[in-house]
Structure formats: C-alpha cells, structure tokens
Amino acid sequence: MNFPHYRRYLAIGIFLTVAGVLIFAQMVHIQTSAKAEVVTDYGETWSYVPMTIFPERGKIFDRQGSLLVGNQQLYEIGINLVDVNDPETIARVLESVVGLNYDDTLEKVKTKASADAAYVVLTDFIPASKASQILDLMDTYSDMAKDPKYASTPAPSLDGVLLTPHLQRSYPEGSLASNILGFYTLQISQASTTADRHEIRVGQGYYGIEQNYNDLLAGNPVDIRAPVNPNLVDEIPELPPGSDLVLTIDREIQSSMESVLDKHVKSSGAESGTLIVLNPETGEVLAMANSPRLDPSHYWDQDKKFLSSVNFNRAVSSTYEPGSIFKVITMASALDAGVVTPDTIFRDTGIWEVGGYTIYNWDGNAWGDQTMVGCMQHSLNVCLSWVASELGSKAFYEYLNRFGIGHTTGIDLANEASFPLRTPEDGVWSDVDLATHSFGQGLAVTPIQLASAISAVANDGVIMAPHVLKSMVSNGRQYNTTPQVLSNPISAETAHTLTDMLAISLESESSDALVDGYRVAGKTGTAEIPTEYGYSLGVTNASFVGWGPVDDPKFLVYVWLEKPSASIWGSVIAAPVFRDAVKELVVLMNIPPDDIRANLVK
Amino acid sequence: MNKNNWTQAYKIVPWRGQLQWLGIMAAALLIIILIASIYLSISSQAGIAGRGLQVQQREKSDTIESIAQLETDLARVTSSTEMRQRAKKLGFEPVAPQDFTYIIVPGYAGRPSADLSPHTADMVPPSVIKTAYTQSIWDWMYSSFVQPAYGE
Numbered sequence: 001m002n003f004p005h006y007r008r009y010l011a012i013g014i015f016l017t018v019a020g021v022l023i024f025a026q027m028v029h030i031q032t033s034a035k036a037e038v039v040t041d042y043g044e045t046w047s048y049v050p051m052t053i054f055p056e057r058g059k060i061f062d063r064q065g066s067l068l069v070g071n072q073q074l075y076e077i078g079i080n081l082v083d084v085n086d087p088e089t090i091a092r093v094l095e096s097v098v099g100l101n102y103d104d105t106l107e108k109v110k111t112k113a114s115a116d117a118a119y120v121v122l123t124d125f126i127p128a129s130k131a132s133q134i135l136d137l138m139d140t141y142s143d144m145a146k147d148p149k150y151a152s153t154p155a156p157s158l159d160g161v162l163l164t165p166h167l168q169r170s171y172p173e174g175s176l177a178s179n180i181l182g183f184y185t186l187q188i189s190q191a192s193t194t195a196d197r198h199e200i201r202v203g204q205g206y207y208g209i210e211q212n213y214n215d216l217l218a219g220n221p222v223d224i225r226a227p228v229n230p231n232l233v234d235e236i237p238e239l240p241p242g243s244d245l246v247l248t249i250d251r252e253i254q255s256s257m258e259s260v261l262d263k264h265v266k267s268s269g270a271e272s273g274t275l276i277v278l279n280p281e282t283g284e285v286l287a288m289a290n291s292p293r294l295d296p297s298h299y300w301d302q303d304k305k306f307l308s309s310v311n312f313n314r315a316v317s318s319t320y321e322p323g324s325i326f327k328v329i330t331m332a333s334a335l336d337a338g339v340v341t342p343d344t345i346f347r348d349t350g351i352w353e354v355g356g357y358t359i360y361n362w363d364g365n366a367w368g369d370q371t372m373v374g375c376m377q378h379s380l381n382v383c384l385s386w387v388a389s390e391l392g393s394k395a396f397y398e399y400l401n402r403f404g405i406g407h408t409t410g411i412d413l414a415n416e417a418s419f420p421l422r423t424p425e426d427g428v429w430s431d432v433d434l435a436t437h438s439f440g441q442g443l444a445v446t447p448i449q450l451a452s453a454i455s456a457v458a459n460d461g462v463i464m465a466p467h468v469l470k471s472m473v474s475n476g477r478q479y480n481t482t483p484q485v486l487s488n489p490i491s492a493e494t495a496h497t498l499t500d501m502l503a504i505s506l507e508s509e510s511s512d513a514l515v516d517g518y519r520v521a522g523k524t525g526t527a528e529i530p531t532e533y534g535y536s537l538g539v540t541n542a543s544f545v546g547w548g549p550v551d552d553p554k555f556l557v558y559v560w561l562e563k564p565s566a567s568i569w570g571s572v573i574a575a576p577v578f579r580d581a582v583k584e585l586v587v588l589m590n591i592p593p594d595d596i597r598a599n600l601v602k
Numbered sequence: 603m604n605k606n607n608w609t610q611a612y613k614i615v616p617w618r619g620q621l622q623w624l625g626i627m628a629a630a631l632l633i634i635i636l637i638a639s640i641y642l643s644i645s646s647q648a649g650i651a652g653r654g655l656q657v658q659q660r661e662k663s664d665t666i667e668s669i670a671q672l673e674t675d676l677a678r679v680t681s682s683t684e685m686r687q688r689a690k691k692l693g694f695e696p697v698a699p700q701d702f703t704y705i706i707v708p709g710y711a712g713r714p715s716a717d718l719s720p721h722t723a724d725m726v727p728p729s730v731i732k733t734a735y736t737q738s739i740w741d742w743m744y745s746s747f748v749q750p751a752y753g754e
Contacts, residue, residue, distance in 0.1 A: 056666060065716030067677035071670040128671060167667055172677035246716045255682045478719035583699060590712060592704040600706060
C-alpha cells in the first residue's frame with residue numbers, strides 16, 4: 001500500500017485489535033476465574049430477596065357454616081428514617097390515632113438513619129379503620145404541601161411513615177368457644193445474616209383446634225428467591241390456602257350453653273365451670289363451654305386469666321375426682337355382668353369395712369333395705385362398694401378399661417389429659433381402692449373422658465369416639481368425617497335398664513334436673529377434693545351427667561362446677577345447670593316434648 | 603482474449619473496492635445497531651411488564667387480604683351476639699318451649715350441615731406469565747424461530 005501514513009494506520013489498527021483482544025480475554029477471565037464466583041455470588045445475593053410465602057390460614061366454621069375464626073387485615077406501622085421530614089407531626093398523629101406515647105415515638109422517629117437503623121417498627125396489629133385514618137391524613141398533608149399558602153412555612157408531613165398490611169386471626173364471635181378453638185400467635189423474627197436478610201412471620205396455633213390441626217390450617221408455605229431486578233421477574237407460586245375446617249359445634253347451642261354456665265358459675269360462687277353437650281349417637285361435641293374463658297384476640301392475657309395451662313380447656317385438660325357420677329359406670333358394669341338387677345336388695349348399715357378402712361355414706365347414715373334404684377337415687381357409697389365387691393376387682397377393672405377410664409379419648413383437641421388408674425396389677429393398689437373407685441374417689445378423670453364413657457349408657461351400650469371436626473375443605477373439596485365406634489362396654493339391654501333406673505331415681509327425688517315435658521336420666525356427683533393433707537373439708541367438685549329424651553337420647557350433658565360456695569352438693573348446684581341447659585337444648589335441637597313426639601310417631 | 607485481459611476487464615478500480623468495504627462495514631454496523639435496538643426495546647418492555655407484574659402481585663395480595671377482612675366484617679355483623687341484640691332491639695323474644703307448635707313438614711330433615719364446597723374446580727392454575735417475560739433474548743429467539751421449525 002502506498003497511501004499516506006499507511007504504516008501509522010496499520011500500527012494503530014494493530015494496537016486497537018490487540019487491545020480489543022486483551023479486553024475480551026480479560027472479560028472471559030473475569031467470568032471464569034475462581035475469584036469471579038465470589039463476585040457473582042455477591043451480586044446474586046443482592047439481586048434476589050429470599051421470601052417465605054405463607055398461604056392464607058384456613059378458616060374455622062361451626063356446623064351450620066357460620067364463621068368462628070377468620071382472618072383480618074391489620075397493619076404494621078414503621079418509619080423509614082431517611083425519609084422523615086417532620087418528626088413532631090408523626091408523633092402527634094400516631095398519638096391521637098393509635099394512642100402511641102408522644103415522647104417515645106418522637107425519640108424513635110428522630111433516630112439518625114444508618115446502615116443498622118434504616119427502618120423502625122413503631123407498632124403492629126393496627127386495624128384497617130385506624131390505618132385508613134392515617135392514610136387520609138397523609139393525602140391531606142400531601143395536598144397541603146402543594147398549596148402555595150405553605151410556600152414560606154412547610155406543611156405538616158407524614159413522610160417516612162410506612163403502613164404494611166398483613167393478615168391476622170380474627171374471631172367474629174369474640175370469646176365464644178375460645179376453649180375449643182385455641183388461638184394463633186404471629187411472631188415476627190428478623191433474620192440477621194446478609195444472605196438471609198428478610199423478615200420471617202412465624203405463626204403457631206396453641207390449644208384446641210388451632211394447635212391440633214395447625215398443619216392443616218397453615219397449608220404449605222414455600223420459600224422463594226424473588227428477584228429485585230424487574231427484568232428477572234419470576235412468578236410467585238400460586239399457593240392454595242390452608243384447609244378450612246367445619247366443626248361439630250353449633251354456634252347457637254355453644255352460645256346458649258356458655259350463657260347458662262356463666263349464670264350458674266356466678267350464682268353458685270364456683271371457681272370455674274365446665275359444660276359438655278355430646279350427641280351420644282355420633283360422638284359429635286355440640287358444645288363445650290368453659291367459664292372463665294379467654295378472649296383469643298387478646299391471647300397474651302392467658303397467663304393472667306389462668307393459673308395453669310390445663311385450665312384453658314378444663315373439659316379435656318383438667319383431671320379431677322368425679323365422685324358419685326362415677327357410680328353410673330360401676331352400676332352399668334354390675335348390671336351388665338349380671339351381678340345385680342334393678343330389684344336386687346342391699347341392706348345398708350351405713351358402713352362398709354375393707355382393707356382396714358371404713359366406708360361411710362355421704363350423710364353418715366344407714367339407709368336400710370334398698371333396691372339398686374334406691375342405691376343410685378340416694379347415692380349410697382356403702383351400697384356401691386358392696387356392688388363392686390360382688391363384681392370382683394378383676395371384672396370391675398376390665399369394665400373400667402372398656403369404658404376407657406385411665407385412657408385418653410383421642411378427641412381432636414390439643415392437650416387432652418389422662419390420669420393413670422390404679423389397678424390390682426399396680427404395686428400401690430389396695431382393697432380399699434376397689435371400694436373408693438366404685439363411687440368415684442381415688443381416681444381422676446377429665447370431663448370429656450367421663451362424658452364419653454357414660455355416653456355408652458345413652459347409646460345402646462356403644463361409645464362413639466368424641467370428636468369436634470365435622471369436615472375439612474381442602475382444594476375445593478369437602479371431606480366429611482365418619483363417626484367411629486370407640487368401644488362397646490355394655491349391652492344395649494343394660495344401657496336401657498340403667499337409663500330407666502336413673503330416670504326413675506331423678507323422678508322419685510323430684511330432682512332439680514327434671515325438665516317439664518321431657519323424660520331425662522342422670523346422676524349427681526359431689527366429690528371432696530384431695531389435697532396433700534387429705535381430703536378438703538367443705539370444698540367440693542359438684543357434677544351432674546344426664547341425657548335425654550330417655551326413649552331416644554339425642555344429647556348428653558355433663559356439668560362440673562369447681563368449688564362452689566353457695567352449696568357443696570351436686571344435686572343443689574349442678575342439677576339446675578343441667579335443667580337450664582336442656583330447656584335451651586330442646587328448643588335449639590328441635591326436639592318436641594315426649595307426648596308430642598309420641599303423637600308424631602303415630 | 604488472454605488471461606491478463608480478462609483480469610484487467612473485471613478488476614475494479616481501487617476506489618470501488620474501498621467503497622465496497624465501506625459499504626460492508628456500514629451494513630455490519632447497521633445490523634449490530636438493529637440487533638442492539640431490538641434487544642433494548644424488548645428488554646425495556648420486559649422490564650416494564652415485570653414491574654407491572656410485581657405491582658399486580660401486590661394488588662392480588664391486597665385483594666386477598668381485603669376479601670378476608672370483608673368476610674370477617676360480615677361474620678361480625680351476623681355473629682350470634684350481634685343478631686341477638688338486633689332481634690331484641692326489634693322487639694323479638696326467645697320462644698319458650700311451651701309456646702312451640704310442632705307440625706310435620708314432609709321432606710324436612712332439620713337444619714342442613716355446612717356445605718362449603720365450591721361448585722367450580724379449584725385446581726392450582728398453571729403459570730400465567732408468558733415465557734417471553736422470563737427468557738433471555740437468545741432463549742426467546744431460539745424458542746420463537748428455531749424450535750418452531752422442528753416442532754410446528
């Protein structure tokens with residue numbers, strides 16, 4: 001080539017080409033070297049935000065489909081420190097709308113923004129109505145800032161205030177059935193490592209349904225890495241919500257039973273009360289009332305409300321000596337074994353000596369010749385001790401085992417308790433235990449355990465597994481539970497005979513448990529309370545268990561009032577609770593009086 | 603014609619050769635600019651769509667929370683306590699057992715239990731984002747132009 005400056009152009013060309021090749025080579029080197037991985041990982045870390053996607057927690061309904069537990073939108077209020085312009089206005093507004101302390105808020109809002117403190121949480125669980133007030137004020141102040149009037153003096157500003165919505169459990173019925181439902185807590189933990197810099201909202205169900213079915217309600221959370229770069233946007237996975245649960249509880253019955261129980265706990269001066277309504281034919285729990293109850297939307301008051309966690313739902317978690325209502329089990333066993341009949345005569349001398357101990361009747365008197373109906377009607381400890389001895393310890397404890405005494409019922413509520421039953425196989429058992437167990441002392445049961453056991457007498461000798469879950473709705477399909485037989489401890493004939501005996505005994509003593517128009521069967525119980533120094537004097541547990549209508553039982557009601565002060569007797573304190581409960585039940589369950597039912601059948 | 607004559611006849615003048623090179627370089631530059639423009643255009647569209655998607659995902663989340671809130675609000679105003687108070691205000695009273703009149707209603711089997719199963723299928727829907735928004739331009743070109751040649 002011979003054009004001017006050819007060599008210069010050639011040199012420049014070669015230089016640029018070599019430089020280009022070197023740059024390219026360096027690019028390849030950066031992309032492929034070992035050190036490049038560190039840089040790539042660092043870039044990746046800041047390109048994605050790790051997130052845990054939680055499905056909406058499943059809702060809980062009563063048997064008719066009324067919402068018992070749902071979800072509601074609550075707000076976290078925080079401050080993005082770097083954006084704050086007017087700390088005083090923020091503190092003033094949050095004091096007036098949310099009730100935050102002005103000085104505390106001002107101090108937090110005035111915190112200097114730094115790498116470690118860019119965002120400060122001021123409060124959480126603020127309802128949508130209050131959040132809406134703050135948002136309205138933000139708009140107002142924003143409009144004011146554009147107004148020329150504020151050109152010289154700056155308008156008030158809520159810049160920096162952030163409202164972040166999140167779902168939290170809501171209880172539209174307040175404290176209704178809170179002992180059954182339990183509660184759900186939402187804890188927020190801040191992950192600290194750079195690679196895992198995100199908030200984790202950790203929720204957990206406690207007690208009752210919320211704890212027992214926590215996994216079903218929670219659904220399946222998914223961990224994802226969400227890209228910050230919109231060019232790398234990825235779809236957030238579509239998560240099905242947690243399963244909805246339909247309970248066997250009837251909202252109206254539960255509400256009514258709680259009212260009845262609250263009234264009687266107050267009038268009797270009892271420390272607490274428990275009332276269970278079972279459908280003996282299916283084992284469905286229609287109501288399970290406790291007094292006192294916790295408001296689940298203020299679950300943090302739990303420790304103030306209850307001395308012990310077993311008190312949250314005494315019906316399943318609290319064991320106690322039931323006293324004379326246990327005689328139903330003893331008599332059922334003896335009748336079923338053929339040891340006695342309703343007409344068997346026992347001559348009551350008022351004392352029964354066994355194993356070096358003497359058993360007395362509740363009044364210390366001798367009642368003379370009594371049929372088995374009389375023994376039940378007058379609740380004679382001596383008679384029942386004799387019945388148990390006639391049955392023999394082996395058969396007696398075999399029956400107790402079949403009735404499920406000493407075992408949990410397996411009810412689908414969290415924290416079910418059971419107290420071990422002393423039996424002849426244990427080293428600590430003695431002959432007197434047979435006598436005391438026959439009338440419900442020296443052993444402990446939960447209300448649901450004894451209600452379930454006695455439901456055999458109301459259901460042709462069959463115990464149906466007590467349960468609270470009626471159906472589950474998952475992925476758009478409803479799965480209904482099927483009633484399960486738990487045990488068949490006695491024959492149908494025994495069950496009918498004992499039901500009739502107990503109905504007669506109530507009628508004979510004109511019990512406070514009787515309900516006009518309906519024939520019911522039942523048994524009272526008054527039990528002294530054991531302490532480490534022996535049985536307490538003048539302090540009792542008053543109980544009543546009853547069912548009806550006797551020709552076709554549709555409900556079984558179990559009542560326990562702890563340490564009543566108005567009277568110590570179950571017949572005085574607990575029987576009226578049963579009566580008032582049944583008066584409500586027959587209306588809510590559409591059960592006509594016996595005579596009308598007889599005519600309807602005809 | 604001998605060989606030299608043929609060569610001489612088809613040999614272009616130097617300035618034509620240089621012009622051809624210039625033209626080729628200009629065409630190459632044009633193609634590069636074109637590809638870069640397409641890349642930038644599609645990238646920006648994908649970015650806008652991505653941002654829109656993030657906004658919609660947020661809106662969807664807000665909507666789910668609003669629905670939950672509305673369900674709760676509805677349950678609150680129809681709660682048993684609320685309904686009882688409203689009934690009392692309107693002058694209703696609970697019926698006593700003796701005031702009932704029982705009649706046989708053929709076919710009536712009592713209050714039905716809750717049936718919460720929706721009539722529509724509730725399967726988890728497949729991905730709703732077009733693959734074009736999640737692929738690189740090369741993947742997109744490959745799937746759009748090369749793959750159909752084999753697959754369609």
